[in-house]
Amino acid sequence: xxxxxxxxxxxxxxxxxxAQVLPPESLTVVVNTGDDFEHxxxxxxxxxxxxxxxxxxxxxxxxxxxxxxxxxxxxxxxKALGGDTWFFLGDMDLATHLxxxxxxxxxxxxxxxxxxxxxxxxxxxxxxPMTDDRVATRVLxxxxxxxxxxxxxxxxxxxxxxEVRFDGAAAARPSETLVRALADPELDAVVICPSNPFVSIRxxxxxxxxxxxxxxxxxPVVAVSPIIGNASVKGPLGKILGELGWEVSSGAxxxxxxxxxxxxxxDAGDARLAAxxxxxxxxxxxxxxxxxxxAATQRRLAEAVxxxxxxxxxx
Amino acid sequence: xxxxxxxxxxxxxxxxxxAQVLPPESLTVVVNTGDDFEHxxxxxxxxxxxxxxxxxxxxxxxxxxxxxxxxxxxxxxxKALGGDTWFFLGDMDLATHLxxxxxxxxxxxxxxxxxxxxxxxxxxxxxxPMTDDRVATRVLxxxxxxxxxxxxxxxxxxxxxxEVRFDGAAAARPSETLVRALADPELDAVVICPSNPFVSIRxxxxxxxxxxxxxxxxxPVVAVSPIIGNASVKGPLGKILGELGWEVSSGAxxxxxxxxxxxxxxDAGDARLAAxxxxxxxxxxxxxxxxxxxAATQRRLAEAVxxxxxxxxxx
Numbered sequence: 001x002x003x004x005x006x007x008x009x010x011x012x013x014x015x016x017x018x019a020q021v022l023p024p025e026s027l028t029v030v031v032n033t034g035d036d037f038e039h040x041x042x043x044x045x046x047x048x049x050x051x052x053x054x055x056x057x058x059x060x061x062x063x064x065x066x067x068x069x070x071x072x073x074x075x076x077x078x079k080a081l082g083g084d085t086w087f088f089l090g091d092m093d094l095a096t097h098l099x100x101x102x103x104x105x106x107x108x109x110x111x112x113x114x115x116x117x118x119x120x121x122x123x124x125x126x127x128x129p130m131t132d133d134r135v136a137t138r139v140l141x142x143x144x145x146x147x148x149x150x151x152x153x154x155x156x157x158x159x160x161x162x163e164v165r166f167d168g169a170a171a172a173r174p175s176e177t178l179v180r181a182l183a184d185p186e187l188d189a190v191v192i193c194p195s196n197p198f199v200s201i202r203x204x205x206x207x208x209x210x211x212x213x214x215x216x217x218x219x220p221v222v223a224v225s226p227i228i229g230n231a232s233v234k235g236p237l238g239k240i241l242g243e244l245g246w247e248v249s250s251g252a253x254x255x256x257x258x259x260x261x262x263x264x265x266x267d268a269g270d271a272r273l274a275a276x277x278x279x280x281x282x283x284x285x286x287x288x289x290x291x292x293x294x295a296a297t298q299r300r301l302a303e304a305v306x307x308x309x310x311x312x313x314x315x
Numbered sequence: 316x317x318x319x320x321x322x323x324x325x326x327x328x329x330x331x332x333x334a335q336v337l338p339p340e341s342l343t344v345v346v347n348t349g350d351d352f353e354h355x356x357x358x359x360x361x362x363x364x365x366x367x368x369x370x371x372x373x374x375x376x377x378x379x380x381x382x383x384x385x386x387x388x389x390x391x392x393x394k395a396l397g398g399d400t401w402f403f404l405g406d407m408d409l410a411t412h413l414x415x416x417x418x419x420x421x422x423x424x425x426x427x428x429x430x431x432x433x434x435x436x437x438x439x440x441x442x443x444p445m446t447d448d449r450v451a452t453r454v455l456x457x458x459x460x461x462x463x464x465x466x467x468x469x470x471x472x473x474x475x476x477x478e479v480r481f482d483g484a485a486a487a488r489p490s491e492t493l494v495r496a497l498a499d500p501e502l503d504a505v506v507i508c509p510s511n512p513f514v515s516i517r518x519x520x521x522x523x524x525x526x527x528x529x530x531x532x533x534x535p536v537v538a539v540s541p542i543i544g545n546a547s548v549k550g551p552l553g554k555i556l557g558e559l560g561w562e563v564s565s566g567a568x569x570x571x572x573x574x575x576x577x578x579x580x581x582d583a584g585d586a587r588l589a590a591x592x593x594x595x596x597x598x599x600x601x602x603x604x605x606x607x608x609x610a611a612t613q614r615r616l617a618e619a620v621x622x623x624x625x626x627x628x629x630x
Contacts, residue, residue: 041356071388077410083417085622091406095392101356102398108490122397 001025002306003181004128006193007032008047008198009064009234010052010226013292014193015125017302018170020054020295024124029055032195033110033129033165034137034203035148039087042097043104046149047098047200048114048129049096056121061294064234067092086154111175128177130204136167146197157236161243164198169206178204180212189219194290195225195258196237198244211260222313224305225250228267228291233305249273250311256279265290265305272310284312316340318496319622320445321508323362324379324549325370325541327411330440334370335610343496344370347510348425348444349452349518351479352464355393356404357412358419361464362515363429363444364411371436376609378547382407401469401496408605422613426490443492443565445519451482452514463514466472472551476558479513484521493519498538504534504624509541509592509605511552511557535577535627540565543582543606546547564588569596570619578627580605580620599627 004020004027006015010279014027029051029304036045046065053059053067060068070090079085096117103113109132119129141159151159174182181187196200205211214221227250230237238248246252250266254277257264265286266273271287278285290306291297317337319331321344329346339352352362359381368374368382375383384403394400404412409594411432424447431444452463457475466474467532489497510516518525529536545563547553553563561567565581569592572579578599581588586602595601601621606612 013586041420042413061433069384071406073386073406074409074413077407078413081414081432087567091386091388091409092392094389094409095396097396098355098357098389098393099398101395112586229624268548280462 001184001186002027002189002191002309003187004029004191004193005195005201005204005271006030006047006051006052007195008035008040010194010196010224010292011047011200012050012059012299014191014302014305015051015127016054016295017292017298018191018298019125020299021302021306023091023205024126025212027179028126029127030128030130030178030204032200032203033131034135034169034199035132035152037136037147037149038192039149040084040089041101042089042094043101044087044089045100045129046108048127051305052114052118052121052123053126054128055118055123055125058121066090072200087149097134100241103288111125112178126177130178131172131175131265133172133234135172135203135207137171137203138165138167139199140164143189152236155238156284160199161236161240164202166203166206169203171207172207174207174210178199178207182210182217187217187219188313189306190214190217191305191309192222192223192257194224194233194262196226196232196235196240197253198237198240205260219310222256222263222265222309222312223253223261223304224265224290224301225253225267225270227253231234233291250262251277259283259313263308265301268292316496316499316501317342317503317504317506317624319344319422319506319508320510320516320519321345321362321366322510323350323365325509325511326362326364326515327365328375328613329365329368329506329521329539329617329620330442331610332607332613332615333506333621334440335442336615336617336621339441343441343443343492345391345443345445345490345493345496345519347515348446349450349484349509349514349516350463352391352451354464355399355404356416357409358416359402359404359412360415363425363442364618365409366442367429367433367438368422368435368545369441370433370438370440374500375438381405382417392455401408402464425455426492441483441492443490445493446487446490446522449483449485450487450518450522450526452518453480453482453513455479467551476513476551476555479517481518481521484518485523486587488524489525493522497525497532503628504531504621505529505532505536506589506620506624507538507572507576509539509548511541511547511550511555512568513552513555520556520575529575535624536575537578537580537620537624538576539580540568540582541604542568544584548606569598569600574598577624579617580623608630
């Protein structure tokens with residue numbers, strides 16, 4: 001069994017690749033919920049939705065988030081009413097938030113709701129939130145501390161990223177799915193998806209016991225670098241790395257994860273970095289074409305990642 | 316100044332007629348909120364929306380509720396997710412509920428939110444809820460007591476209507492707009508719109524002081540009958556009258572309002588009832604074509620109602 005830790009777009013694409021390669025019982029995707037927020041009275045879980053929609057084959061692949069064929073009639077009307085439209089909620093996507101909000105109010109856990117939504121969407125692999133408790137990613141900027149979506153969407157990542165903290169993480173319990181996966185005797189490897197390490201993966205690792213469990217387990221932990229060349233494939237990672245004083249390269253990703261990971265998958269074009277990473281970080285490196293443009297490239301990367309992890313396990 | 320007391324479709328159509336005849340400063344429409352409910356986490360005010368949308372010229376005239384050109388993409392998606400879709404919320408209509416819900420959570424009163432929504436929709440006449448407090452219309456049926464929308468929409472008015480009560484009405488304060496209108500020295504008449512007397516008008520009259528104020532004021536109170544011939548123009552009024560043991564006729568409406576009203580407008584086709592109503596109910600009767608099919612018939616009825624009320628005032 002493979003446990004994948006996933007954030008937004010990169011996580012969703014990697015999860016979709018792994019789901020092509022592994023049967024439902026052999027893949028558990030645990031998703032960052034630090035980006036979750038209440039907006040317009042709705043409980044919104046952007047990363048869970050990205051993963052669910054992508055696994056369901058319903059995502060807008062070009063855009064990277066939301067549903068294919070989505071419309072914005074509600075948002076248009078809301079704009080005319082003077083409402084908040086900085087966070088776009090498509091008409092079909094709204095149904096997900098309405099349903100989630102209702103079920104949470106009825107007392108269901110986010111894990112339960114996610115299971116129900118996945119079942120309704122035809123997602124057969126296991127998808128779970130990192131926790132059922134409230135964790136809020138907060139970005140410290142020169143303008144003060146901002147809620148993640150305020151920084152990410154409303155302010156378009158413009159304010160300098162000085163630091164990040166995960167409000168509530170220390171008191172949150174990892175979800176049962178995460179706890180069980182980490183303790184599962186069938187666990188073969190943990191894949192850290194090519195998500196933003198600072199805002200998508202660190203919230204998961206910040207939950208009590210998670211990083212310790214990864215270190216204590218004898219299964220390989222493999223990260224897939226979200227950097228190709230000197231840029232992040234998507235999102236503000238390049239900007240964040242620069243503002244934190246790191247160079248923008250897969251070498252920085254390897255150093256960031258340090259000895260938490262046993263191996264890192266980097267892009268074939270960055271193969272020249274492999275020797276330095278292996279020497280400096282004691283991390284095994286696999287260089288393969290890592291840009292996930294479509295189902296075929298997602299599948300090929302997933303195959304390479306799984307093969308690399310299985311290979312590490314045998315060593 | 317005319318104060319109109321309004322419920323759903325009949326109230327919205329009458330209000331639209333009066334708005335054609337009276338300038339903005341001369342018409343205040345106070346709307347039933349007993350039908351309001353929380354659904355899918357949203358604060359929904361069906362009667363206020365019907366009145367606002369109709370005054371804005373945005374209503375679906377054929378259907379009688381909702382917006383013209385509305386779509387149901389969110390509801391379709393919600394159905395696929397196993398969500399509650401018995402109460403249809405159109406994609407554009409959802410924006411109204413999202414905005415209202417957000418503003419109420421921010422601490423705005425329903426009166427304020429209604430003013431804001433009216434301004435955004437270009438409604439220039441005054442529209443206000445009957446109260447900013449929570450009043451819930453509950454229908455007693457052989458299946459037990461049902462929330463109004465449960466009975467009206469979900470159960471399609473099928474369970475027998477034994478009785479109705481207005482939960483919270485005794486402790487609710489009439490809205491400032493209603494209180495001011497009732498005390499306004501410029502008040503010329505009160506028009507009870509052709510709404511359902513039992514579930515749309517009675518909640519307004521059940522608020523502390525409202526019926527007393529109507530009785531004490533020396534301005535005429537004129538009701539417009541929602542019955543034409545032996546049927547209600549729209550909605551379950553005919554069924555309710557039957558189940559309560561009344562005959563279905565404008566005579567029953569006149570008896571229902573009794574000496575609260577000084578005059579009643581009935582349909583021209585029911586003119587033969589006038590003498591009996593005037594004799595039995597001591598209510599003056601005006602028989603005019605009362606079916607509001609379009610803007611022109613709405614206007615003609617409004618003109619007749621206003622003229623009748625002004626005539627009563629002079630007597």
